Amino acid sequence: MKFSYSWLCEHLETDKNATEIGDALTNIGLELENLSDYSSYLNFVVATIKDFKKHPNADRLNICKVDDGTNTYQVICGANNVKKGLKGIFAKEGMYIPGTQIHLKKGKIRGETSEGMLLSERELNLSDDHEGIIELSENFKNGTSAVEALKLDDPIFEIGITPNRGDCLSIRGVARDLSAKGIGKLKPLKYEKIKKLEFESPISWSIKNDDNSCEYVVSRYFKDVNNTKSPEWLQKKLISLGLRPINALVDITNFITVDLGRPLHVFDADKVGKKLDMRLANSNEKILALDNKDYTLDGSSTVIADSNNALAIAGIIGGDHSGCTENTKNVFLEVAIFNPNSVAKTGRSLGINSDARYRFERGLDKNMVLEGLEYASYLINKICGGSVSKNTDAGKLDTNEHKIKYDFNYFNKVIGLDLEPQIQVKILKDLEFQINERSDNECDVLVPSWRNDVKNNIDIVEEIIRIYGYDNINVSVPISSRDEIKKIENSLVNKKFKIISKLKKTLVSNGISEVITFSFHSNRAQEILTGDTSLKISNAISDDQSFMRNSMIFNHLESAELNFKKGIKNIQLFEIGPIYNSSQSQENILSLLISSQDDTNSIYKSVNFNFYSLTELASKLISSLNFDIKHFNISRSTSNIYHPGQSAEVHMGKKLIARYGKVHPLIMEEFPKLKNTYAIELFFENLPIESISRINSINISDSQFQFSEKDFSFIFEKEQNLYEVQRYVTGIDKNLIKNVEFFDLYESKDLGDSSKSVTFRVTIQSKEKTLEEKDLEQLHKNILEKVSNKFKAKIRT
């Protein structure tokens, strides 16, 4: 909210300056967002155009002789309102122009010297007006500072009001809160009640909706008014807040909205019927509102209507047809209490953000209904003349004050500060809470009518500490207890974060960079990967971010493409983050992408990355978590992310642990620039976390005895899973067979389409002795026989 220092001082008697008030506002929870400061404008001065002539070389420019009270300067000026005798605001060469952010230099414009500048409002950052240079209406002496001439000595505050503080959406409310802080004294409102309410209002009210959206409405009828322009004091006030004066009646309602926080509405009484209703809108009922837009209502919105039309959307905006213009002769003023919920709902569904809605939503001071009516009547009568009717109303105003039984000790317990009851009571009284039936420990508190947000003990505590000052709360230094440390040690989530850190270290030390990408992916990604369509984001920012991702692959390919365009040839990246299988199933996985493009560097040529290098990397990652990929079940992957012939899936029981492979060519069609692209997904949350966190070292000692190696070649069926062979061979003699490593794969026509020839090397070593030749031969024979029997494999020699 915005207000000027002088306006605030109309409600608050204070000797504090703007900076002190700004600090106090922040300290009581009305955060100062900006305080305008025009002290640097002191050097801009009033000056008069004594004479001017056309620029010889430019049609639009004039050469002006400008007098600033001390000297006369030649100024080239392009404004269309240049005239002899005009008083404007002058800046000399060298001065900084805030609106254009440049320092003025003496120079020649089309051959003619210019020694300064006459300024527009925009150049002074006062408004967007750049129609011409400023024309002062009053006759200031040349040399008078712009701060004085433009009344810039009145600082403007901009403060943030939190949604609970509807009472501070008015200058009076802010002044009241400041006075509670001791910043000044609240002045009484200055107006006179209309002495004579001369006649019965010809227009009457009835409340017809049964949803309690309107509790009470009261009105007065003003006869024979003259709706002129507002007086200057009123216009200036509105302008100081950036509001545009329209006509007196409208300006008065806007003024009271800001000054007292009391929205009210004026109808042109000749444009509305004699019986007005508060009723729910008919479905598809239409109204052209004051913002010049057509709105279509449904049955949940409350409208003000006569027998023919909806005239206004209750608590939100008036209708265009019934509004007041300068021709308005008779006025019907409406002041009502609308339910915050219904106003919020209607306002949001129609997308209207008005000052009235903003205040109704946050709750109004019910005691301000009649005060607002009186104050508005006073101003209308004073400015526009005419005569005023008696009140006409409907509904019942419930002004019962809310009572809270308050426990003084509760404050001390919550805040950790022993504050004596009398200090607490004093603060509450300063805030105009009434204290009744006080005992040593508790009291009854009556909440003022404007504090709808204060409902229970904790709200009272907040009020007291807000005024007492958060700075005065003692700081206690926290320590951790033994129980807490134990909890951390046993926490599965803590362990998971440790695993994640570990994976990150492994990945980075393997040359792979970490990225973080959005949890979304595109329509196209969703189509290709066929995820759950109910994961669509209803109000997505763009098509590229329209689904919750069920894989990171598209995000990573996009990132790879971006980096490729930046000239990076060898892209290796990973992300550890969530993917979404449905709205209630999310898992954190590691996803990594390796994309190596054609390498033109003949010296540093890197070894080609292929599916088998990927297998090695996947195995490394799994072993960094203290598991051995060889102990899992490994099969071809059926995921549509991967090339069906160059991918694999790792399972532990039924749980998917990892899948990896070359990215499916159909996906790569979307990224034609990228070649040779592989990915790994590690579903580390499916691993038993307890076994990942290794505590003891594994007790396998190295053998001291000589080892021997022997190669075996077999012809297997093409689809034979070699992990099974490896596991089987190792099991033939667990004591002697230390390692089985595959090192050659041979597929060719002479073997036939359904076979492959594979060579592996077996390392044999005993822990007890150096093996003799005959022991070895026996074992070799054993392996040959068993493998060929078990897998129907031919021994190849």
Added chain:
Amino acid sequence: MDIKKVLNEATKEIEQSSNQLDLQNVKVAYLGKKGKITELLKSLKDLSLDEKKSTGAELNQLRGEVDNLIKSKFNQIKVEEINSKLRSESLDFSFPPPNSISPKVHPISKTFDEVITIFGSMGYSVAEGPDIETDYFNFSALNIPENHPAREMQDTFYIDDKDKDGKPFVLRTHTSPVQIRTLLNEKPPIKIIAPGRTYRCDSDSTHSPMFHQVEGLFINENANMGDLKGTLIEFCKQFFNVQDLKVRFRPSYFPFTEPSAEMDIAYEIVNNKIKLGQGDRWLEILGCGMVNPIVLENCNVDTKNFQGFAFGMGLDRITMLKYGLTDIRSFFSGNLNWIANNGFSIGDF
């Protein structure tokens, strides 16, 4: 017999040898079984005892000298051969390497790590909750009923799918729903932090549709606002690595805490850079407050016996402040150059 002549001849032949083979031949010719010097030594047996003595000594000296000459020549030839091999193996050291991206950990990961460690040292364990939340957990349970103006403080993303109350799922707008999930699942005392992804439909240089927050919750018999202040001041001192830290707590409003506060830290501009800790300008760091008893009651916590505080802060924001980064969008662009320049290598992680 001219010992001197033999020595001269041998010396000359050794000198003339240019490789190991030549030298070996010279060695055989003089010191071999039938070598000249060996033969001379053999002929000693024909001499008288006196002559044997004197000539023997001269011959032995001759043999020693020739042997030494051969050895030293041998070493010389070897050094030359190695040098020549090294010369032939020489590569162009000045060939510059191709540009490569140095792999790094994302700055947010570093912040996650530090946040978990610092709060861990104060006894906070880590909790988590899903990104796709129900309306109830994200709003209503946190005392933000429908049509409450506070809902408009946060631009919410909705998902087409609906929850069991018939309301669309939301992308959590803050990490606060983890408070509710934890309070419903555990009995106090509770002391947790919950870092994670959060979402609001907003996008410019300081707002990203996805960002990160950490939530903190401490509930026991007497955790009070002084403890809250102490905890957060201690965190900021450690995280920003500033011992002499000027902070300010000012009243604010969050439906789920009361009293509520926002914490600012002081800063000044030194050489066009933000310096945190001192000065007369303020930067907002986080929101916090005492957990509203309404929230505790929503989670069936006995408010007669338990109370506590909660806080939430933007992890991207504190990361940007700590490392002087300016555009949040670059965090999530996947630009590897940016990661290489702003990320952390393993040793620093």
